[in-house]
Amino acid sequence: MRVRMLERTLRPPQPRRGHRRRGGLIALLLLSPGWLIMEWIVPRIMAQQSPSVGQVAPGLSPPPQKYCPVMTSEEIDPETSPRVTYDGVTIYLCCDQCVTKFRRDPAAYLDPKLIPALQGKKLPPRGLEQVYCPVLRDRKVSSKDPFTIYKGVKIYFYNDLARQRFEKDPERYADPTILPQLRMPTKNGPLLSVFTTYSCST
Numbered sequence: 001m002r003v004r005m006l007e008r009t010l011r012p013p014q015p016r017r018g019h020r021r022r023g024g025l026i027a028l029l030l031l032s033p034g035w036l037i038m039e040w041i042v043p044r045i046m047a048q049q050s051p052s053v054g055q056v057a058p059g060l061s062p063p064p065q066k067y068c069p070v071m072t073s074e075e076i077d078p079e080t081s082p083r084v085t086y087d088g089v090t091i092y093l094c095c096d097q098c099v100t101k102f103r104r105d106p107a108a109y110l111d112p113k114l115i116p117a118l119q120g121k122k123l124p125p126r127g128l129e130q131v132y133c134p135v136l137r138d139r140k141v142s143s144k145d146p147f148t149i150y151k152g153v154k155i156y157f158y159n160d161l162a163r164q165r166f167e168k169d170p171e172r173y174a175d176p177t178i179l180p181q182l183r184m185p186t187k188n189g190p191l192l193s194v195f196t197t198y199s200c201s202t
């Protein structure tokens with residue numbers, strides 16, 4: 001025993017290396033349950049909770065659609081509401097007018113938050129950055145809807161009546177949180193807000 005200890009003190013590099021190796025092994029053993037959880041258990045739980053692209057985990061169907069994807073605060077009724085089919089998914093709309101709008105430009109309304117069955121599907125990009133009408137703020141717009149030019153950018157509306165209301169009092173409705181195009185850089189420089197004016201001091 002004493003001899004071995006003496007050996008250790010005399011030859012410090014090897015025992016230390018061996019010690020480190022042993023420590024590494026212990027660390028590996030201690031980490032392995034963590035590794036097991038991260039590499040094996042977690043992905044399986046995740047796969048059960050959120051189906052990967054294009055798949056629905058067996059036995060789990062997405063929650064039912066509750067609201068119209070065009071007039072987003074209108075509830076739909078799976079028994080009576082008009083419907084369309086997109087990529088094998090039945091999409092309910094609150095009225096025939098919304099069906100017409102949807103058919104004209106489906107990409108504008110394919111929102112998995114409102115239509116859970118679309119989750120994981122590859123969806124065409126939305127043509128417009130603007131999502132909601134600035135006058136009827138719960139209704140979505142598409143590039144086929146009426147528009148006006150305001151501050152050099154196109155503003156879309158749910159219908160002509162909404163457009164007319166905006167044109168009568170644009171300051172009231174020109175909300176950059178609803179109208180991202182009003183926040184986009186223009187040739188005069190970035191506009192943080194439509195009401196902000198910039199002066200050049202140089």
Ligand SMILES: [Zn+2]
Pocket residue numbers: 068070071074093094095096097098099
């Ligand atoms: Zn509707």
